[in-house]
Amino acid sequence: MNIGIDFGHYSIKIVALDNNKIHTCGEKRIAEDMKVFDIDKLEASHWVSAFNSLCEELNLKIKKTDTIVSSIAGSKVSIKPMTTLEMEESELVDILNFEAKKHIPLDGSDPVVDYHILGQNPKEIDKIDIILVATTQKIIKAHNAIIKACGLKNPIFDADPLALLNCYKFNYDSLENNVDVMLNIGLQNTTIMVYGENQEIFTREIAIAGHHITSDIMKLKNLDYHSSEDLKISEGIDCFNSSDNQVEESSIQVSQRNILSELSDEIRKTLRYYMKSKVGVSYNKFYISGGTASMKGLSDFLNTSLNVDFVTLDPFYKNESNQDISNPSKYAISFGLALRNLEKE
Numbered sequence: 001m002n003i004g005i006d007f008g009h010y011s012i013k014i015v016a017l018d019n020n021k022i023h024t025c026g027e028k029r030i031a032e033d034m035k036v037f038d039i040d041k042l043e044a045s046h047w048v049s050a051f052n053s054l055c056e057e058l059n060l061k062i063k064k065t066d067t068i069v070s071s072i073a074g075s076k077v078s079i080k081p082m083t084t085l086e087m088e089e090s091e092l093v094d095i096l097n098f099e100a101k102k103h104i105p106l107d108g109s110d111p112v113v114d115y116h117i118l119g120q121n122p123k124e125i126d127k128i129d130i131i132l133v134a135t136t137q138k139i140i141k142a143h144n145a146i147i148k149a150c151g152l153k154n155p156i157f158d159a160d161p162l163a164l165l166n167c168y169k170f171n172y173d174s175l176e177n178n179v180d181v182m183l184n185i186g187l188q189n190t191t192i193m194v195y196g197e198n199q200e201i202f203t204r205e206i207a208i209a210g211h212h213i214t215s216d217i218m219k220l221k222n223l224d225y226h227s228s229e230d231l232k233i234s235e236g237i238d239c240f241n242s243s244d245n246q247v248e249e250s251s252i253q254v255s256q257r258n259i260l261s262e263l264s265d266e267i268r269k270t271l272r273y274y275m276k277s278k279v280g281v282s283y284n285k286f287y288i289s290g291g292t293a294s295m296k297g298l299s300d301f302l303n304t305s306l307n308v309d310f311v312t313l314d315p316f317y318k319n320e321s322n323q324d325i326s327n328p329s330k331y332a333i334s335f336g337l338a339l340r341n342l343e344k345e
Contacts, residue, residue, distance in 0.1 A: 004337025022321040028054035078103035100134035109138040163336030178284035185292040210292035236296025287313035289329035
């Protein structure tokens, strides 16, 4: 059995696969009482408590699991496609470590580097294409502290954007000379990834997501986090347009431009930036996933403002489950993690 664990800031999500089929999946909030939720004061104990409760609810026996995979948020990881000369591994590692220091967070610790050689570059026969994945020792230690406290042994560490890509590739096919766009909207960050056959992988983190929307509602409505989150869930983007008087209505509309339109603007800038260096390539399909992606009206808002057609990415599109899964797209990361070391049938 393979288990993928998404240690999110709003909830923990687990997907367990057995023989490439869904054994079980589930979600547990980090803080059951949202009235005391503070994203800046989360500690390892919060994740540990939620993890243990979820495993108990799902009747998961962790010790009998073959592979456990968790991931580090995309905002804390650099994923960079590279082309370099073929060389000895030791020399390559030195070059990658030097390159990694340009992109990882500056937290005073050394880089931690992993890489995957994609193969020979199609245009330059003496060069190879590589995917460089880098973070820092401090980030690894912080994540590992949660893993150890959960009682997990020898887990595999992955990165959210790569898990998202694995989930997509398992379920969908891409067309030649076309690229698909994946948008995963979580609590702290929105991951945008562009992928196509024989095209460089492109990924970017946008620091606008569910938490920022909820925080904006708090300011506009003078509510606590719990009430603002409930309002976001019940009314969706309409909560920005409803008001009791004209003055409030004006301020809400300005806020909408600042948060929802700002997210749309960042997505638009990213898509334009990607296409500037491409010739003979066009966008094909647009997929949206993540917990915040289910916010009422958000997909329609992005479709209208970007003039595209987002469809919900379904992690279980090519899989079978006896469970009644609510909002399956929120499991995109955890499902992608559970796919590690499994072959697509």
